[in-house]
Amino acid sequence: MEQTKKILGKKYKKACLELSNGVKLKGNAIGADVIVSGEMVFNTGMLGYSEAMTDPSYLGQILVFSFCLIGNYGIPDLKIGDFFMSKGHESSSIKTQGIIVSGIYDGCHHHDGGVSLEDWMKSQGVPGISGIDTRYLVQMIRESRNLSGRIIPEGAKLQDKNKFEFLKNFRDDEYVDPSKYNLMPSVSTKEKVIMNKASKKVAVVDCGAKWNIMRMLVGRNCGVELLPWDSDFSKVKCDGWIISNGPGDPKNTGDLVERIKKDVLSSDKPILGICLGHQLLSLASGAKTKRLNHGHRSHNQPVFSFPEKNAYMSSQNHRYAVEKNSIQPDWMLWFENANDGSVEGLKHETKPFMSVQFHPEASSGPNDTSWIMDKFVGLL
Ligand SMILES: NC(=O)CC[C@H](N)C(=O)O
Numbered sequence: 001m002e003q004t005k006k007i008l009g010k011k012y013k014k015a016c017l018e019l020s021n022g023v024k025l026k027g028n029a030i031g032a033d034v035i036v037s038g039e040m041v042f043n044t045g046m047l048g049y050s051e052a053m054t055d056p057s058y059l060g061q062i063l064v065f066s067f068c069l070i071g072n073y074g075i076p077d078l079k080i081g082d083f084f085m086s087k088g089h090e091s092s093s094i095k096t097q098g099i100i101v102s103g104i105y106d107g108c109h110h111h112d113g114g115v116s117l118e119d120w121m122k123s124q125g126v127p128g129i130s131g132i133d134t135r136y137l138v139q140m141i142r143e144s145r146n147l148s149g150r151i152i153p154e155g156a157k158l159q160d161k162n163k164f165e166f167l168k169n170f171r172d173d174e175y176v177d178p179s180k181y182n183l184m185p186s187v188s189t190k191e192k193v194i195m196n197k198a199s200k201k202v203a204v205v206d207c208g209a210k211w212n213i214m215r216m217l218v219g220r221n222c223g224v225e226l227l228p229w230d231s232d233f234s235k236v237k238c239d240g241w242i243i244s245n246g247p248g249d250p251k252n253t254g255d256l257v258e259r260i261k262k263d264v265l266s267s268d269k270p271i272l273g274i275c276l277g278h279q280l281l282s283l284a285s286g287a288k289t290k291r292l293n294h295g296h297r298s299h300n301q302p303v304f305s306f307p308e309k310n311a312y313m314s315s316q317n318h319r320y321a322v323e324k325n326s327i328q329p330d331w332m333l334w335f336e337n338a339n340d341g342s343v344e345g346l347k348h349e350t351k352p353f354m355s356v357q358f359h360p361e362a363s364s365g366p367n368d369t370s371w372i373m374d375k376f377v378g379l380l
Pocket residue numbers: 057244245246247248249250274275276277317318319320321
């Protein structure tokens with residue numbers, strides 16, 4: 001009752017979502033008072049909004065949550081240090097350009113303290129709109145191959161372009177399209193970060209890595225070296241490699257694919273590619289990637305493994321995928337999406353190389369495929 005009063009009693013400014021197909025949707029302005037634009041994407045997860053909003057793979061995107069109420073447990077406190085162990089956050093700041101929700105709860109009831117979703121968005125300069133018919137909007141995104149949008153809160157000013165490097169490429173009257181530019185410099189660590197010295201060391205190529213990858217490695221007694229995307233991989237001494245998730249088009253990553261081919265694949269050490277990392281590793285192996293219609297972003301993506309044909313529920317956030325008919329003869333299909341048959345994972349026939357399109361680190365989402373991390377660590 002108290003919560004309902006809090007939602008209903010609050011007066012919101014108006015805001016407009018202007019879409020690139022000419023449609024305009026009106027709602028309540030939430031979060032920061034700034035105008036942003038980005039690629040329209042949707043996620044059907046019922047929770048995990050703080051993990052999603054801080055996932056660097058959402059850079060340049062306006063995220064529509066299709067679940068009817070977002071913000072209901074607040075945002076846990078961010079405690080950096082201690083090897084990025086602060087659960088609920090997958091990077092140090094919000095990476096989505098903005099969010100669209102049907103209902104928002106403006107409060108915080110989290111065992112880890114924290115703030116409300118709205119206060120968190122305000123403190124980070126991230127706007128949003130509530131009171132939108134997200135079912136209608138999701139259908140529109142599904143039906144249009146490319147949909148961009150602009151969040152315009154009443155009387156707001158334009159977003160500061162210094163927030164992320166890639167934003168400087170866009171004119172104010174243009175829709176931000178994250179697939180047009182190499183986004184690696186906007187999300188990758190600038191300096192090498194060493195976490196948890198241990199006898200086995202994993203080099204993580206940071207393409208916008210979610211912190212849970214590092215949490216899982218540290219939790220499995222691995223040392224971790226988080227590397228800038230543009231490091232000289234030929235000089236790295238490690239027992240295995242993880243090529244991380246990240247935003248944008250895998251083909252738009254400068255010379256990263258070439259360097260993975262030359263210095264990572266050739267080292268013959270165990271490799272695990274995750275999401276963007278899977279796409280980069282596949283490109284380095286000679287396979288091709290394509291753009292899916294609206295991608296997979298949810299906690300309930302079913303995948304089948306081969307040759308066992310086991311089914312798993314997976315957490316996903318991607319728009320690009322590896323083309324099945326381009327898989328090289330020395331690689332095998334390891335996972336396939338049970339809904340649309342798209343490639344969900346590859347394994348090398350003889351070498352300890354593997355990669356998955358979904359997120360074994362979840363956060364948020366089901367942990368059904370966390371055994372992939374155990375398998376990788378077992379190979380070191
Ligand atoms: N989560 C990710 O790593 C996303 C990979 C890539 N940016 C895609 O959209 O397909």
